[in-house]
Amino acid sequence: MKDQNQNILIIGAGLCGSLLALRLAQRGYNITLVEKRPDLRKTEQDAGRSINLALSDRGLRGLRLAGVEKDALELCIPMRGRMIHDASGNTFLSPYSGRENEYINSISRPGLNMLLLDAAEAMDNVKLVFGHGCKKVDLENAAAIFKDYESGNEVQYKGDIILGTDGAGSSVRRSMYEHRKFLFSFSQQWLTHGYKEISIPPAEGGGYRTYKEALHIWPRGEDMLIALPNLDGSFTVTLFLPYANSEYCFDTLTTPEMVHEYFNKEFPDAVALMPNLAEEFFGNPTGPLGTIKCSPWSSYGKTLILGDAAHAIVPFYGQGMNASFEDVVVFDEVLDRFEGDWEKVFQEYEKVRKKDTDAIADLAVDNFHEMKEHTASALFQQKRKLEIAFESEFPQHYHSKYSLVTFNEDISYFQAMKQGRAQDKAILNLLDDGTLTEQMTLDEKLKLVKQTTEAILHDD
């Protein structure tokens, strides 16, 4: 049985930690949520650090569970498809789904984080502590040492359990690794690309300088530019570029002239929208992109890691935050079944969750290649056209891989990956070998795609 007076120490008040604090406080636990940075509601934001994010159904489900979905939706701009910009500056909109109600949302990271912090702080049983960075966790005793950045002193916080939501560079995970070196599996895989944020300001007199309700993509094979809209009329643009070994890469783009030469060559229509290009290019940091997988996620039934701390992924499916919010949903469901026995809760949580976070990690890397290379290819565009036709004509009977991952919160990432990959393979093969002919009705095409998908799934 649950002890109402249990104290939970949550380390890291980012997106996952704040939602988790709110939800667990709603379940009656006493929460201390400790964050390394100053309170973002009272300080200037860092420039150039993933300012906005794509929020979709799995993330919304987590927000709904904690009663804050409606407030979050007020911060959102719907993005109904990918607006592809080709090398000549032509654009076309590739919808995310053939079903009208399926779209993703652009939301401000700090805006959402502030909303969650406000909601958590409004609970009597939540204490927020800012400016304290966790240095080390005593895993067996659920105690952690923090540096108080204001005084410079070390302080200890303790709970009945610790939940580590301190992001991709997690110090809680580091303590697990250092403590159980030979039993803690850890892998970190970096892409050869990094990212940099630049902005498209609002139009003079207000409004948006390009189409508002889309995720804009400039796919260029090796490199890619994307842009997501913000409520103030601006867009946040992200450049994904190799660090080295390419004519244009972060190592060679070292002067404003080189930056302009590169952008004018690859993204001329975007350059026209970015008046502060070189200034922001050199002013904003370059971020790395990597996948972290590890196991076990818990130790001694006292400490558990969630969110990016347990499974950081590359951002190309727009699912890192969504997966972290889904973690809260899954954790909550496991608590319903095993509340009162933390060891059992932690083990069961990892058992049900790990294969799904591994799946979205792999799907996100696949999507990196799809976005930068395939969105511009004729075969890919034919496939998307067919899938959109299936989804609008037979909304109950066809869901593309993107739709399974992004809009179908009732199926797991793992199932979405298996089904989606088989469908992709089936359609691409059938298109490539000409089996799907013009003479066939859409209904006949769907039947053939389904049969071929089943055969692929059966052979796997």
Ligand code: FAD
């Ligand atoms: P974070 O949001 O990183 O929060 C961790 C918190 O812990 C931070 O507040 C940090 O200051 C704090 N912290 C760190 N160390 C300590 C310490 N030692 N002591 C105390 N506190 C500490 N996801 C999407 O779903 N959609 C997107 O469109 C999307 N786009 C992205 C674009 C980019 C360029 C990147 C890099 C990521 C993107 N993501 C996206 C992923 C998303 O940002 C993460 O998955 C999400 O932020 C994870 O939440 P988290 O709370 O686990 O970690």
